[in-house]
Amino acid sequence: MGIMSDHPTETILGNAEIILADRVIERGWIVMSDGLIAEVGEGDAPRGALDMAGDTLIPGLVELHTDHLEAHFSPRPKVQWHPLSSVIAYDAQIAASGITTVFDSLRVGQDSRKDAFNDNLESLADTIHEAQQSKLLRVEHLTHLRCEVCSPDVVDKATRFLAQRAVHLMSLMDHTPGIRQFRDIEKWLDYYRGKTTMTEAQLQKFVEERQALNRELEPLHHRKLVELARSRNVPIASHDDTTIANVEESISDGATLAEFPTTIEAAAASHAAGIKVMMGAPNVVRGGSHSGNVAASDLAREGTLDVLSSDYVPGSLLMAAFQLPADIPSITLPQAVRMITKNAAEAAKLHDRGELRAGLRADVVRVHRHDSIPVVRTVWHQGARVV
Numbered sequence: 001m002g003i004m005s006d007h008p009t010e011t012i013l014g015n016a017e018i019i020l021a022d023r024v025i026e027r028g029w030i031v032m033s034d035g036l037i038a039e040v041g042e043g044d045a046p047r048g049a050l051d052m053a054g055d056t057l058i059p060g061l062v063e064l065h066t067d068h069l070e071a072h073f074s075p076r077p078k079v080q081w082h083p084l085s086s087v088i089a090y091d092a093q094i095a096a097s098g099i100t101t102v103f104d105s106l107r108v109g110q111d112s113r114k115d116a117f118n119d120n121l122e123s124l125a126d127t128i129h130e131a132q133q134s135k136l137l138r139v140e141h142l143t144h145l146r147c148e149v150c151s152p153d154v155v156d157k158a159t160r161f162l163a164q165r166a167v168h169l170m171s172l173m174d175h176t177p178g179i180r181q182f183r184d185i186e187k188w189l190d191y192y193r194g195k196t197t198m199t200e201a202q203l204q205k206f207v208e209e210r211q212a213l214n215r216e217l218e219p220l221h222h223r224k225l226v227e228l229a230r231s232r233n234v235p236i237a238s239h240d241d242t243t244i245a246n247v248e249e250s251i252s253d254g255a256t257l258a259e260f261p262t263t264i265e266a267a268a269a270s271h272a273a274g275i276k277v278m279m280g281a282p283n284v285v286r287g288g289s290h291s292g293n294v295a296a297s298d299l300a301r302e303g304t305l306d307v308l309s310s311d312y313v314p315g316s317l318l319m320a321a322f323q324l325p326a327d328i329p330s331i332t333l334p335q336a337v338r339m340i341t342k343n344a345a346e347a348a349k350l351h352d353r354g355e356l357r358a359g360l361r362a363d364v365v366r367v368h369r370h371d372s373i374p375v376v377r378t379v380w381h382q383g384a385r386v387v
């Protein structure tokens, strides 16, 4: 339920370009009733329609992986903002980006990062929940629990989290230097050299320790985390798949999403197995990966890109979806929009949203195209206007 009001009985949106899952209606209308889409039509709208002035209507976006709350909770390195105030500001930015279903990323299992955000994950999760229950939020917030598989406390932490709170997606990450995202160990060293005061010798020792932890803990932790997800019917995501062996493991885990594969081969194998391949929308907008791995647009060109995630810039989702068809002629606008709506919803096993079709949730975004930049004008969540 949105912040503005309970959904009005009926709202009609007319004189709009409408992006369906498989085609575009150049001029059409949508009737929203009791929080659902009641009807979608072509041509003149029924009486009483709001005039969309030729703007584009797309389904509310589904964002599976964002840590943007962090920017609101910890806006400066040593500043912690009021938790509820942070959550409300974050939610407003998410809604204004056209996102009506957001998976807030919360990380369990320590890595090298010790900071205010990671120290307050559980209380932030509870704050989001409290805000949602009190109807203070504009969009639906779900939880994406990111599990760092090789950290010693990850199984205990994930078990405790799941015993106390709802989780809607679990990803299994392994950032051990020398594999996956950091297959090239020099990349890992570059990444850490910029962030640490460790000497070269200390860094080398740290690498060896991380690799030993991987050998010791990965097989057992991996199995336990998969069991935990399955026992609660939580969809599983793999992370940074690099080799065919990585993909085979994620197939046997029953994963429905592959986050940020680092190679063309891994993406192709996941896509062929029906696992939705997700890449960062900023990567599309900026034209490449900031970590030097495979680019999202390369996968799009290969036809193996299924889902985009805004990652660290909420507005990138919409920008990327409108940019892709311009960059890559073989991709249609409905196809690109599916990457930020229907495909993402399906990867998270949500079948009641992600498309402008009668019977689904009335999550609708009015987009004005200003030259090539899509501008969010209005957002309806379950039929209620929230932006």
Ligand SMILES: [Fe+2]
Residues within 6 Å of the ligand: 173, 175, 181, 239, 240
């Ligand atoms: Fe990663």
